[in-house]
Amino acid sequence: MQIRDYILRRLMVLPILIIGTSIIVFALTRIGGSPVGIYLSHEMTPAQVAEIEARFHLDEPVPVQYFYWISGVVRGDLGWSGVAAAPVAEVFPNKLAATMELAIASGLVAVALGIALGTIAGARRNRLPDHIIRIVAVSGASMPMFWFAILLLIVFWVNLGWFPLGRSDPNIFASIAHPTGLYTIDAILAGSFKAFVDAIWHLVLPAVALGYGATAIIARMMRSSLVEELQEDYVDAARAKGLPERLVLRRHARRNALIPTVTVIGLTFGFLLQGTVVAEIVFRWPGIGRWMAAAVLRGDQATIMIYVMFTSILFLVVNLVVDVVYAYLDRRVVLGE
Amino acid sequence: MMSEGAEKNPSKSPAPVVASVADLQVHFQSKRGIVHAVDGVSFDIHDGETLGLVGETGCGKSVTARSFLRLVPKPPGIDAGGSILFRPRTTCDACEGRGCESCHQTGRVSAGCSACSGKGCSECVQSGEETLDLMQVSNSRMRSLRGDRIAMIFQDPGKALNPALTIGSQIAEVFYQHRSAEVLDAANVDVSGIDPGSLLLKRQAAQQSRTIERTLLKIPPLRSRRNQITAAVDDMVADALAETQIANPRKIMQRYPHELSGGMRQRVMIAQALACNPDLLIADEPTTALDVTVQARILELIHELQQRRQTAVLYISHDLSLVRRICDRVAVMYAGRIVEISDADQIFQDPRHPYTRGLLAALPSATQSRGKLAAIEGTVPELVDPTPSCRFSGRCPNEVETCARFDPHLQSVGDEHSVACFIYHEPPEGSGGRPTLAARSS
Numbered sequence: 001m002q003i004r005d006y007i008l009r010r011l012m013v014l015p016i017l018i019i020g021t022s023i024i025v026f027a028l029t030r031i032g033g034s035p036v037g038i039y040l041s042h043e044m045t046p047a048q049v050a051e052i053e054a055r056f057h058l059d060e061p062v063p064v065q066y067f068y069w070i071s072g073v074v075r076g077d078l079g080w081s082g083v084a085a086a087p088v089a090e091v092f093p094n095k096l097a098a099t100m101e102l103a104i105a106s107g108l109v110a111v112a113l114g115i116a117l118g119t120i121a122g123a124r125r126n127r128l129p130d131h132i133i134r135i136v137a138v139s140g141a142s143m144p145m146f147w148f149a150i151l152l153l154i155v156f157w158v159n160l161g162w163f164p165l166g167r168s169d170p171n172i173f174a175s176i177a178h179p180t181g182l183y184t185i186d187a188i189l190a191g192s193f194k195a196f197v198d199a200i201w202h203l204v205l206p207a208v209a210l211g212y213g214a215t216a217i218i219a220r221m222m223r224s225s226l227v228e229e230l231q232e233d234y235v236d237a238a239r240a241k242g243l244p245e246r247l248v249l250r251r252h253a254r255r256n257a258l259i260p261t262v263t264v265i266g267l268t269f270g271f272l273l274q275g276t277v278v279a280e281i282v283f284r285w286p287g288i289g290r291w292m293a294a295a296v297l298r299g300d301q302a303t304i305m306i307y308v309m310f311t312s313i314l315f316l317v318v319n320l321v322v323d324v325v326y327a328y329l330d331r332r333v334v335l336g337e
Numbered sequence: 338m339m340s341e342g343a344e345k346n347p348s349k350s351p352a353p354v355v356a357s358v359a360d361l362q363v364h365f366q367s368k369r370g371i372v373h374a375v376d377g378v379s380f381d382i383h384d385g386e387t388l389g390l391v392g393e394t395g396c397g398k399s400v401t402a403r404s405f406l407r408l409v410p411k412p413p414g415i416d417a418g419g420s421i422l423f424r425p426r427t428t429c430d431a432c433e434g435r436g437c438e439s440c441h442q443t444g445r446v447s448a449g450c451s452a453c454s455g456k457g458c459s460e461c462v463q464s465g466e467e468t469l470d471l472m473q474v475s476n477s478r479m480r481s482l483r484g485d486r487i488a489m490i491f492q493d494p495g496k497a498l499n500p501a502l503t504i505g506s507q508i509a510e511v512f513y514q515h516r517s518a519e520v521l522d523a524a525n526v527d528v529s530g531i532d533p534g535s536l537l538l539k540r541q542a543a544q545q546s547r548t549i550e551r552t553l554l555k556i557p558p559l560r561s562r563r564n565q566i567t568a569a570v571d572d573m574v575a576d577a578l579a580e581t582q583i584a585n586p587r588k589i590m591q592r593y594p595h596e597l598s599g600g601m602r603q604r605v606m607i608a609q610a611l612a613c614n615p616d617l618l619i620a621d622e623p624t625t626a627l628d629v630t631v632q633a634r635i636l637e638l639i640h641e642l643q644q645r646r647q648t649a650v651l652y653i654s655h656d657l658s659l660v661r662r663i664c665d666r667v668a669v670m671y672a673g674r675i676v677e678i679s680d681a682d683q684i685f686q687d688p689r690h691p692y693t694r695g696l697l698a699a700l701p702s703a704t705q706s707r708g709k710l711a712a713i714e715g716t717v718p719e720l721v722d723p724t725p726s727c728r729f730s731g732r733c734p735n736e737v738e739t740c741a742r743f744d745p746h747l748q749s750v751g752d753e754h755s756v757a758c759f760i761y762h763e764p765p766e767g768s769g770g771r772p773t774l775a776a777r778s779s
Contacts (some may be wrong), residue, residue: 190622233496236408240491241609242484245542255501257372331593332500 003324006335010024010320018309019070025308026066034058035301038082069305079302082292088302091291093326096285097181098308099287102279103272105203106185106211110272111265114215115258118222122257123229123249133219140216145275149209149282150304156205163205166284172198206283210275216266221264266322273311350385353447353466355616355649356405361419361472366412366422374400376673379747382617385443385647387640389660389681391675391696392670395717401670402619405471405651406483410579421471422462424448425486426616427772429459438645443647444614485515488610490639491617493626494602497596504605505590508574511612513544516573524569526562532558542566577608581638600631604638611642618643618650624659636663657700659684666753669693672728673720675747679754689756691733727759735760737772 029035036058040049053059057068072079078088121133156163168183176190184203187195229235230253238252239245277289284290288307295303327333346414363375377427382388390398402407405421427448428579429440436442445675450461450468487577491497499507512520520542521528528542534600537554538548543561546554554563573591578586581604594602603623610618620639624632640663643650654660660667661681668678677690688694695713715732727733730740739759747755759774 205691233491233493234499235405237497237606238499240406240483240489241410241511242480242482243510243544244480247510251502252499256499289604320711329501332595 003327003335007320007324010316010323014313014316018313021312022070022073022305022309023066025305027062029301029304030062032299032301038298038300041079041157050072081291081295081300083291083298083300083303088306092288092306094181095286095288095291098285099184099276099289101184101326102203102206102210102285102287103276105335106207106214107269107272110211110214110218110268111206113211113221114218114265115261117215118261119226119249119254119257122225122226122230125230130223133223137216137219137223140212141220143213145209146278146282148212149279152209153282155299161205164202166248167202167286168195169198169202189217189242206279206285210272210279211283213275214272217268218261218265218270222261225260226253228267228327229257231255232256255329259326262322262325262329264317267336270315270320275310338610352385353464354381355384355426356382356424357422358401359420359422361401361404361421362417363397363404363409364415364417366415369389369515371415373417373673373720373723375404376720376723377746378670378673378675379419380668380675380678382649382651384616384649385643385728386665387643387650387652387663389664389667390651390653390670391655391657391667393655393717396670397673398670399621400699402621402651402653403490403570405487406489406621407471407479408489421502423469423471423482423487424464424466425469425482425616428614428627440649442645445616479602481515484511484610484615484695486615487617487619488613488615489621490606490610490623492622494600494606495594495626497606498602500594502593502596503590504578504592504597505571505574508577508590508612510544511609512570512573513542515613517543520569520573523572524562524565526565534562538562538566568674573612577612578605580611580642581605581608583608598631599627600635603627603631603635607635607638607642611646611648613650614646618648619653620650621653622655625654625656639663657696669696671719672718674728674757676729676758677754677756678747680752683751683754689754689761690729690758691735691760692729695734727757733772735772740772 036053039052050314057065076089078308081088081091084091117133121130124130136201157165172195176186176192176195178186180186183199184196187199235253237247276287277293279285280287281293291303292307344544359376359379361375365372365374378401383776392398400409425448426445429437429446431437431439431445432444436444440446448467450458450465454459526538528539537550537559540550541554554560574590575586578589583589583604624635627635652664664681667681667684668675671692677684679695684693688697698711701710713732718728725744726742727740727745733740745757745759747757749755
């Protein structure tokens with residue numbers, strides 16, 4: 001089967017998945033009670049509350065409410081976020097961009113660094129670099145992220161003052177346009193080196209806090225699968241052909257060692273997404289995770305709905321990408337059978 | 338030790354020695370002590386002969402073979418001593434490796450010793466030919482020999498081929514590593530200049546390109562020249578595959594190992610091993626993982642290619658009947674030692690060492706009635722820090738006290754026939770006595 005056909009077939013499941021998820025999540029959030037609370041204030045009379053409930057169809061049965069909600073979503077109306085005090089559809093893209101910038105930055109670094117460290121450790125098994133990398137990896141995988149994040153905050157923001165908090169310097173932020181919402185990209189588009197440095201500068205601490213755990217997981221997996229591959233016969237056969245050790249490692253062993261690592265990288269993505277909630281709260285990053293945490297605490301159901309929907313779509317896409325990469329690396333895998 | 342037989346019987350062994358193992362010792366570090374996996378192994382391999390190395394699992398035959406290519410992992414492996422002298426040949430100038438009168442159709446001629454220009458010196462053990470000690474040569478020299486002068490066929494072709502690369506690209510690596518000048522020649526690519534393009538192409542033909550260089554080579558002006566190189570290598574790969582009687586080599590080159598049958602994969606391995614017309618082919622149980630019917634055809638193929646090119650083959654096996662069929666000479670290994678070495682016919686007709694006798698007695702025969710199969714009593718000794726004694730003592734039917742106290746060494750008992758056993762030669766002075774074959778052999 002062609003890879004393109006396979007991708008299309010997998011994507012066709014997407015609408016069904018979205019509707020299914022939305023029904024489940026909608027039902028679950030409504031179990032927590034009416035969402036009306038977040039729209040009210042103390043001065044309102046019962047008559048006013050009833051009026052609001054009627055206006056937003058909150059007095060109807062849950063299935064009817066769902067129908068109103070989904071027809072709103074189709075028209076681009078994602079509801080009103082009580083936490084952000086603005087329509088969800090308006091806030092969502094900016095917050096999403098902030099989170100994506102953070103997640104992609106730490107994800108890319110984690111993948112590159114994790115594979116590199118794992119390769120070094122696996123190729124120099126039981127020697128000094130391996131021991132160092134293993135210590136780093138074990139601590140990364142076992143340290144609670146909120147604790148590590150706070151530690152970074154205390155050392156590098158409070159004590160040393162090397163890195164700032166938040167997402168950008170207000171003056172620099174105002175100096176350029178933000179068409180994509182990804183500040184690094186925006187800075188490049190605007191051609192402002194100062195804005196670019198500022199964006200990176202703000203990214204460092206939260207990205208390190210978020211990426212350390214993922215790096216550790218990937219490096220450990222890469223190391224152990226490389227150690228395993230290096231004992232295979234084909235590695236000796238490659239050496240027997242007269243290949244230099246560099247090529248034996250890169251062309252032969254590493255490629256096969258990447259196969260199980262790719263699965264772990266896919267899983268790590270979920271880990272990153274979940275981690276953004278903590279990292280954003282600690283580093284005051286104006287992203288979707290922090291917004292979500294506040295929304296859950298205050299019963300902002302419109303926000304929760306969109307967040308869960310978005311996350312599930314993202315997971316489906318990531319899994320699809322993992323499957324395709326997997327089939328590319330391991331030729332024995334046949335997609336779609 | 339070097340070519341001992343050749344000196345004694347100049348008339349009988351005309352073929353020169355291509356490799357000579359002398360007192361090879363490979364040990365392994367283990368938790369319980371040092372394992373003497375190979376402990377004082379010596380033998381010669383002559384040009385064009387097939388030497389069978391037989392023995393049971395764990396007797397050190399694979400470690401001996403892998404020592405030729407220095408593929409024993411270290412640690413835990415330890416080079417404990419000994420040497421493997423190897424005389425690499427070069428491509429015959431007269432025929433450019435195609436085979437002609439002057440090189441006896443092998444395409445190879447011996448290379449002169451650089452130290453004495455052929456007169457014979459200590460460097461080349463008076464042979465006048467280039468002689469390398471494989472245990473001592475530099476890593477880069479070792480790499481240039483691997484796959485070019487010494488090649489290896491592995492036991493399980495399903496595991497010895499990389500599952501992630503196509504057959505074609507795996508065989509191509511041999512040419513990139515060892516024949517990059519010929520590749521550029523055949524591709525008709527002019528790289529004589531010192532412009533960056535030529536340098537990139539040269540590095541590409543020697544498989545030295547980094548990712549960024551490969552990207553540069555995809556840019557149109559260089560791209561067509563790079564494609565010429567790829568096409569030239571593809572031709573060479575297709576020829577190599579065709580040698581092993583693979584039908585439709587161009588199609589097979591595009592395939593991945595898992596898409597081929599076991600027999601096909603082993604043919605691919607053979608094609609890969611013989612691609613550079615090596616002087617010595619090490620075959621480590623090449624048919625063990627194959628069906629019996631396929632086995633026969635693979636053996637025929639190896640034999641035929643060997644006959645045509647006069648390649649020396651070190652054939653490792655535990656299958657005695659198979660060794661009898663294909664080997665010129667046989668060395669029997671037991672517990673890290675060679676206990677008997679001789680002509681194949683002689684060793685099967687007149688085995689001298691009690692272990693060899695036991696092995697041959699254990700062979701089922703088609704002509705005799707089936708009774709209980711004979712077996713050698715006892716188990717193989719542990720090779721951790723062994724004491725000086727015959728390794729076979731404890732299992733030997735002819736054992737006397739001497740055998741447990743002294744260590745027998747290979748000594749000649751006839752034409753090209755050596756045995757390590759006190760039955761055939763005097764034990765050291767002060768020992769208890771000498772065993773005889775008659776002792777308990779009935």
